[in-house]
Amino acid sequence: MFEVDGVDPASGPTPDPQLRELLSKHAVLRLPMPRALEDEELQTVASRFGPIKDPVARTKTGERLHYDQRRQIIDSGFVMTDEVREKLGDLQFGGLDDERPGLFETYHCDDTYTAEPAWATVLHARALPPSGGGPTCFIDMRDAYRQLPGDERDALRGLQVRYAYNNEDAFPPRRAARGPNDVLEEVLHPLVRTHPIAGSLALFIDLDRARYIEGMDVAEGRALLQRLQDHAEQKAAYCEHSWRDHDVLVWDNASVQHKAGGNFAVGEPRRFWRYVIAGEPPE
């Protein structure tokens, strides 16, 4: 985690090679802001890292589907009521907390169910739990890869993982997400990813959406994915960000996994505005 002071929400080069470089190196950047940003200002800050991604992906029948808003509201403190539950019908977000469906408490990277997952995610704090708690936690997947034995590192290169939005076979304790995005096509991504800017190698896994390893016995491939995830969670360098008002936090989905810490009281607000930054297909 690295702090970048003085980023001007009103102007600056878009993209800004220096900020892209810093993000590639440190994987998580905190940009303190003096006040809550206007939407346009947040877009300016986000664009310093690259073009904002238009969340459009292909469906199984080849159509283009807007699978999300361009600016997303992450409302992790939102408490489910029976009334809302009824309205949502079959919609499931896949989280672990029945009461707080916007709380994503399992390690993941964003957007892996699309062919060109967002390179980076930009989150701007709008409301934080008054009594504290609710950090965002990160593990370093380059470090996780480096810590594997050399022969295993070599053996993993070239393997491809299959991802789906609606993974009915979600890895426990995760639960399957369900909704209109079920129609999206399944996609493949490499298990070992070369960083698009730094050129470094990282394990690229998202068990929230992964199904199996292509060309490998399904159970064997899933056991391998789970073992690699456990390895990363136990061994890889870890950091967490304790939110302060108006923070902008940016992370690099090509080199870290993240999750929300749910240690804040039910009923307290925890809300962010979010833009994601476009990325090339992982290689």
Ligand SMILES: O=C(O)CCC(=O)C(=O)O
């Ligand atoms: O709530 C958090 O800390 C993380 C949210 C998250 O996973 C995301 O915005 O992609």
Ligand SMILES: [Fe+2]
């Ligand atoms: Fe996320």
